[in-house]
Amino acid sequence: MQSKENINITQLIQKNSAIQQVVSNISNELVARREHKPALCKVFLNEFTKTVETDDYKFDIHVEAKKRLPDIIVNKVRVLEGLSSADDSLIKKYCKKRNIGIVFSGGPAPGGHNVIAGLYDAAKKANPESSVYGFLLGPDGIIENECVELTDDIVNAYRNLGGFGMIKTGRTKIDSKEKMSLSKETCRKLELDALIIVGGDDSNTNAAFLAQEMYKDGVQIIGVPKTIDGDIQVRDAKGTVLCAISFGFHTAALSFANSISNLCTDSSSDVKYWHICKVMGRVASHLALEVALQTHPNITLIGEDLANYVDIRRLEKAKQEGTTDYTAFGMTLRHLSRVICDGIVRRGAVGKNFGVIVIPEGVLEFINEIQVFIIKLNTIIAKYNSTHDTDFHSDFPVLEDKLEYLRRLAKTAREEGTFTIWNTRDDDLFNDVPAFFQEGLLTERDSHGNFQFSQVETDKVLMGLVKDYLKILKEKGRYKxxxxxxxxxxxxxxxxxxxxxxxxxxxxxxxxxxxxxxxxxxxxxxxxxxxxxxxxxxxxxxxxxxxxxxxxxxIPSFKTQLHFYGYDGRGNDPSGFDCVYGYNLGLTAFSLIANGATGQMAAIKNLEKAFEKWEPIGIPIAPLMRIEERKGKMELVLEKTIVDVNAPCFNIVKELREKWLGAYPGDDDYRKPGPVRFIEKCEENRPLTFVLNELAKEE
Known part of the structure; x- marks a missing residue:
């Protein structure tokens, strides 16, 4: 029973509009974002657009892609052109009533709602009777025909906002005959003219196969590049950049950078902690590189750089002995911990017993012995799942069960003298790994068969080795x-x-x-x-x-604080860059549909340049596909892009490492990037990696 006092408070809230406004979930920021109108690329200032196929860009086409995607492998890059007027035939084609579906696939990325808004606005402008359907909870929505017809009220509520809350997302792949059949049935029931798939490399791979399967049905399939990792970048055979980055990357990098910058401030104020910042980036270190440029942390690890490491001293020693030490190529986990220790010791020597380290979550993928473990365990798990009615993780639910199974494999190899993927040496090395790391390496793979680096305490693994070695250096009197x-x-x-x-x-x-x-x-x-x-x-x-x-x-006291930056950044409201990028991608997707394209990826060329130079295009997906290992098998997939260690932006970071380490008396060189904004002029209007690469071209 409510007390009299509670009743009075309830009445106060109900009667006082000012109080209602203060406690409302509608903030001034939300209102401003919803009302904000992103800038349009020059081509979209026209009444109509057409697409023109060009032979200016060539691709090295994989034989398997040609075999499995015969109807869309011949696609060319399409350049969008604006038309202030058009003849009757073009108007009839462009403005016909259409039913268009759109689906989010994979993790959220800031700017996704603007892709929908751009598509919706363009479709309704061309023909107000057209319908746009949002499939709910990702590809499952297509398979199960769960969707909502989008309206002005629905779309307007999410303009310029982060997340994928409008229609949600999921990670299912349409990768079987049954799923494909159900998806085609959904398209028939809704009488879809086109389906837009917004997702990462796996999702755009899915888009290519759907485009091939639905080619004869007349359903157009368009992909839109989405991932905060930044590993969807498209170049032609000559290296010409057609898509510099996926939407969401800029916002996530800025979000992480702002938080890490705050840690730099805290670290240099409290002067007693090393902040270890793990940032998302499963197979590429683009985010770590951008964050480094945004904040200037004392140590930044770039996985692709570690993979290129060569231990010259070990090579020379082997040469003197008349042998070749192949283990000298590539960074080992132990040596990496020594590199980190060297920086910590050097800062300590100038009185700085604190600092900030940035680590990409997938850094272990670039470490030799860890990569071998991952490949072998992926294969073992995939083989077990393919030959049993149940799956590996159900049959071996706890770590000890999994380890026992590996021991049996090693024992079989030893006793029978036959080649097996897991031998006694593997088992011995694996037993030296800490239990929590063994657990991580044996964790369940994601729905695409990928190793889930975000589930592994990469920072804890590295810092464990660092602490052990610092203890040795301290005992030897070399860490003071x-x-x-x-x-x-x-x-x-x-x-x-x-x-x-x-x-x-x-x-x-x-x-x-x-x-x-x-x-x-x-x-x-x-x-x-x-x-x-x-x-x-x-x-x-x-x-x-x-x-x-x-x-x-x-006497040093090495204290750490561990941080992970991932879900917070990908759920951030989009930056001005991603608001504009996402909206224009939606407009591009509609233009490709209106001009009869399928099996294309909506993209914006010249993203790395000033906005007035942006050029909306359609990129053929099939020629971009390559064979990679997935779930223990070789699959045809869209190729990921890793950090180019020869690019100017990386080499500038490499040149400034010593300065940013701050192993000298005086203040550190920390940089304050500021929070994510969407219209403020002082926000970085594009990734700094872009800026540096462009400036280097001008020299």
Whole structure:
């Protein structure tokens, strides 16, 4: 039963419109976003558009793509052109009543709602009687014919907003005859003229196969590139960039960068934590690279750079011995931990026992021994699933069960002397891996058969090795916190001690700005011995208080805070760049449909340049496909794009690593990117990787 006081509060809320506004879920930001109208590419300022096939761009076509996608493999790049007027035949084709479906596939990415808004606006402008259907919960909506006809009210509620809340999303693949048949039936029942699939590499792969299957049915299939990882980038055979990045990348990078910048501020204020920031990027480090440019963290790992690492010293040693050490090619997990330790020790030497490290979630994919484990375990799990009525993870629900199964495989290989994918050496090496990491490597694969790096505590794995090695360096006296000379002088003078007398006894670099306690002084006992040896004190005397205080300040305490940046960034409201990008992609998708295209990816050429140079195009999907390993089998899929370590943007980051490490006295070079905005002029209007690559071309 409500009390009188509660009833009064209820009445107060009901009667007071100002209070209602304060507690409403409609904020000023929300209102402004919904009312904001993204800029249009020049071509869309015209009443109509047409598409023109061009032979300017060629692709290296895989024989398997030619075999399996015969009707769409001949597609060419289509360039959009604007028309202020048109003849009757074009108007009739362009403005006919259409039924168009659209579906989100895979994880959310900022800008997706604007793709729908652009499509919806263009379709309704061409013919108000056209219908746009949003399939609910991803491809399952197509298979099960679960959809909603979009209206002004529905679309207007989500303009310029993040997430995929309008129609939700899912990860199902239409990858079987049954699913394909049900999808075709849905298209027939709704009398769809076209279906737009908004998704990543797997989803656009799906779009290509759907386009082939529905080619004779007359249902047009258009893909739209979506992923915050930034691994959908399209170039022709000559390297000409046709699609520089997928929508959502810019917003996610800015969102992560703003949070990581705040950690840089906190770290340099509290001066006691190393913040370890893992950012999304399963097989490519584009986000980590962009975040590095946005924030200047002290250490940034780029997986593609690690894969190219060559240990020159080991190669030279092997050469002297008349052999070749193939393990010298590529970074090992142990060596990577040493690289991180080196940076931590060097910062410590100038009194900076804090910092920020950025790690891409998929960094382990670029580490030799881990990649071998992943490939072998993927194959073992896929083979088990294909030869049993149940699946691997159901039959072996706990870690010990999984390990026992691997032991049996190794035992079989040892006793029978036959080749098996998992041998005794693999088993021995795997047993040396921490249990939580074993669990991660054996975790259930995603619906596409991919290893789920986000489920593995990459940062914990690396930091475990780092802490172990720092402990060794500390015991050897090689990991110390530098003491400022002024602090040392003041502390000793306050205790009536002579800094010039005691300094050379304590430090191996006395006279420099930051003083490092000698390697040989690793404890109170060794400190006492050093003072006695240099006749500062006598046997049995106590260590002077100021001297002991200085020594204790030099003892490092390595403390970490682990952070993961993924879901927060992909759920962010889109930046101005992604608002405009997404909306124009929706307009492009409709233009391709209106001009009879299928098996094409809606894209914007020249994204890396100023907005007035953007060129909407359609890219044929089939020629982009390659054979890759999925679920233990070789599959025809859209090829992912990893970081180009020869690109100017990467080499600039590489050149500035030493500066950003901050292993020098004084303030660090941290950069403040600011929060994600959608119309403010001070927001970065495109990724900094784009800016640097373009500036380098001008030189």
């Amino acid at each position: 916190i530098g003491i400022s000379r002024d602090s040392f002088n003041k502390t000793l003078e306050k205790g009536n001690l002579d800094p010039l007398l005691i300094g050379p006894v304590l430090f191996n670099n006395f006279g420099e700005d930051f003083l490092i306690v000698k390697d040989s002084i690793t404890s109170i006992k060794t400190l006492n011995q050093a003072l006695i040896r240099d006749e500062i004190i006598r046997e049995g005397d106590k260590i002077p208080g100021p001297v002991e205080k200085i020594y204790k300040k030099s």
